[in-house]
Amino acid sequence: MTTPFIDEQVRQLPLSPGVYLMKDERGQIIYVGKAVVLRARVRSYFRGTGKLDEKTRLLVDEVRDLEYFVTASEQEALILELNLIKRHRPHYNIMLKDDKSYPYLRITPGEWPRLEVTRRYIEGEGRYFGPFTDSRSVHAVVELIRRIFPFRSCTKNLKTVKRPCLEYDMGRCPAPCTGKVVAEDYQKSIDQIVLFLEGRQEKVVRQLNNQMTAAADKMDYERAASLRDRIRDIEEVIAAQRVATRVKGxxxxxxxxxxxxxxxxxxxxxxxxxxxxxxxxxxxxxxxxxxxxxxxxxxxxxxxxxxxxxxxxxxxxxxxxxxxxxxxxxxxxxxxxxxxxxxxxxxxxxxxxxxxxxxxxxxxxxxxxxxTGADDARAALEELAVVLKLDRPPERIEGYDISNIQGQLAVGSMVVFNDGKPDSRHYRRFRIKTVPGADDFAMMKEVIGRRFTRATEETDGKWGTLPDLILIDGGKGQLSAAVEALKERNTDDVPIIGLAKEREEIFLPGQSKPITLEERSPARRLLQRVRDEAHRFALGYHTNMRQKTAVGSTLDTIPGIGPARRKTLIKQFGSVAGVRAASFEELSKIKGITGQLARLIKESL
Known part of the structure; x- marks a missing residue:
């Protein structure tokens, strides 16, 4: 049933192509659509509603406001519609699930390219293949290609490397860092990787056969044998790809x-x-x-x-x-x-x-x-929607926690659960920067503030996906601090709750009495999982920070070891344990470490 306000908005719509946005009573975008004629398309929702399917009827019942963009053509409307759907992820649109996180294979730009797995697609920054849905299979492809076409995988500055690493000894890298391969030959190998990924392996085989023949003519039998092995591996891949189909092209x-x-x-x-x-x-x-x-x-x-x-x-x-x-x-x-x-x-x-x-x-x-119990997760999400009076089950839940010892080495964590399951690819860690002393409330405010500042700055990036529910580890104090941070960034329309550990009470903004769920409640168990995961992730980061500080402190107690020498020793031997295991002669060879200082290090450790 429409309102006079909606009726008037529909009458004012232009007779031109464009994109329309439907909003609910909170002003949230719940549907994005395109139209050849905006007025006719939008009007069709509100006339003859008895003929609409159930999902569209629910949509129409929630619409309280309309917005539109006029475009010059249907194609422009399509592009704008896709961009708006990706940005706002409206509840009533058909959505490609988790489309932001699919992995790609990328050939990096530059003189010595690499083949890498990435989840960011940036037009013009290298050659991409994908997207793929199974990250394990993508990594398996990379390993296969490295066996057939060795390439560098490190991100080091090649000008500073003095000797080849273990990857070269294993035959997995041609070591361009030390001049073991010239740029022209390396690029030929990269070009063959591109052909391989494009499915044009026969062309690669022809090229390798020519190279093998040329190597044999020069009596370079070792290279000829290596090329023969490559050809055999590629032909095995070709045989596996030939399915029972006669489709060409x-x-x-x-x-x-x-x-x-x-x-x-x-x-x-x-x-x-x-x-x-x-x-x-x-x-x-x-x-x-x-x-x-x-x-x-x-x-x-x-x-x-x-x-x-x-x-x-x-x-x-x-x-x-x-x-x-x-x-x-x-x-x-x-x-x-x-x-x-x-x-x-x-x-x-x-x-x-x-x-x-x-x-x-x-x-x-x-x-x-x-x-795997995914149906249990769905039941928990649906229960949360009822208990917290949400418009829909919270598909993306973000959990936050703070970890510190009397304000020292304070850190914050953000964990993400998608469809009731942890999604570690989206986890984030924060080093507290602005809060002196042990003030957990202020630390929580800083973490939430930094997260949602990034969300407003990078609407299309990895921070741009907003949660359907925020879970704060703590009671009224932590919750109030987080709510204040959201209000300062005009993102206080995101649902947020606090979960206090003592009685597992759920606190909501503006409500004095907490909610307590039954012990067997699926929703309660899910919230506990999110809270515990945020705590684990924060504690792990805090422990790591303490260990790094302890490493530095151990070496700093040795007279003559300052920050520069400490860094040199850790870089050379990997850890304090590595320094402790090093011999007197190995220590003495390090630049800046005299024989007297080497003896002092051995005695101190």
């Missing part, structure tokens, strides 16, 4: 299987008639949504962050905005990209394989959730 094949409010999406990557990889993704918020809408949402969100775009994408269902998506994808690739549903032949057989993999993948995912 370069394409991606996408299919999904739906389970309630989630959809399991499977993508096969075909390059040169070979399956070079497959990845699965989870979409949230797909309940009651037509297949065309699910496909459209996935294509937009996935390919906005994909490092490579093929000229052809096979689908089971075409998106409703096919032309707009094709134009946008083509502009990103630089040449035409076509979306199509195959009707016959090898491509249709491939799609059947992808669809079957999606169905099997969904079954495995549901079984895994059952065995």
């Amino acid at each position: 370069e394409l991606d094949a996408v299919s999904f299987a739906q389970n309630g409010d989630e959809s399991y999406v499977m993508v096969f990557f075909i390059r040169g008639g070979k399956l070079i990889g497959r990845e699965h993704f989870l979409l949230k918020g797909t309940k009651d949504q037509p297949a065309s809408e699910v496909v459209s949402s996935f294509l937009g969100q996935f390919y906005s962050g994909a490092a490579h775009l093929p000229p052809l994408i096979l689908l089971e269902n075409l998106p409703g905005d096919q032309k707009v998506l094709e134009d946008w994808l083509s502009s990103r690739r630089g040449t035409r990209v076509k979306l199509t549903v195959p009707q016959r032949g090898p491509r249709m057989e491939l799609m059947q394989t992808v669809a079957e993999n999606a169905r099997k993948g969904l079954e495995q995912y549901k079984l895994k959730r059952l065995l």
Whole structure:
């Protein structure tokens, strides 16, 4: 049921393409959509509501305000819609689950490039491959490539290195740091890594065969044998990638299987008639949504962050905005990209394989959730939403704690739970900078302030994802300090609670009486897990700081050892234990360590 205010806003909407934002009574964005004609599209939500699906009816019931952006074209509206969805992550939009944290492979720029795993995609800063969903498989690919094409993995300043490290002795690095390989040959190896990752291994094999022949002609049999082994390893990879498909060329094949409010999406990557990889993704918020809408949402969100775009994408269902998506994808690739549903032949057989993999993948995912207790986590989140009167279950919970000894070496921790499970990739640590003495309240205020200052400064970065719930380890005092920090940064609309350890009482801002949950309550157990994890993480950081201080203090007690010599000794021997184990002769060889000082070090330690 609409309000006069909403009716008037709809009447004022322009008859042009653009993006509309729907907000709830708290002013939070709960849905972002695009439209060819803004007024007509938004009006459709509020007319004939009896024909709307359940999810859309719930959305309409919550709408209290509208905002819009006019764009010059449908393609501009699509791009803006994708950016706003990524930034605000509205509750009613179909979302690519945890899309900010998928790993990529990156060839770094510069004279001596490296192949590394990264979770940050920055246009123009190197060559990217991905995204991938399984970080373990990505690291396995890196290890395979290092065995076939050795490359440097360190980030050292190569001009300062005096001798090759153990990686060179193991045959995993060609040691450009000491001139063991010239830049031209090293770059050739990097170029072959790129071809390998693109699925063009046959071209790499041809290049290596030519190099092997040339090495044999020069009677450099050791290099020829090494190249022969590389060729054998690559041919094993090629054999494994040749699946039972007669599809030619370069394409991606996408299919999904739906389970309630989630959809399991499977993508096969075909390059040169070979399956070079497959990845699965989870979409949230797909309940009651037509297949065309699910496909459209996935294509937009996935390919906005994909490092490579093929000229052809096979689908089971075409998106409703096919032309707009094709134009946008083509502009990103630089040449035409076509979306199509195959009707016959090898491509249709491939799609059947992808669809079957999606169905099997969904079954495995549901079984895994059952065995790992994911349903218990969901029950805990739903209970929290009821108990704390939240609009929806808190998918992202951030827990905070402080650790110090009478104000010394004070540190703070931030842990993140996604869907009721710890996500250590998003954990953060803070060294307290502004609070003298033992003032836990002020320390908590500093930590929360620094975290949410970063959130307002980096809306699209790793700090930009805001929590659905903040958990403070402590009672009214710590909670009040955190709330004050949020208000100072205009982020006090984020739900926040304190959990006091003595009676496991939950404190809410503005409420004098705490909430106490039953001991067997799933919500209580989840909050305890978040609180305990924040405490563990903070204590670990604090212990590490104490150990480092203790290391410095041990050496500082030796006359003649100042900060510079202490740093030199630790750098050379790795630790105080290493210095203690060093011989008199080894100590005497260190620059600045005389024979007399070496004897004093041995006696003192």
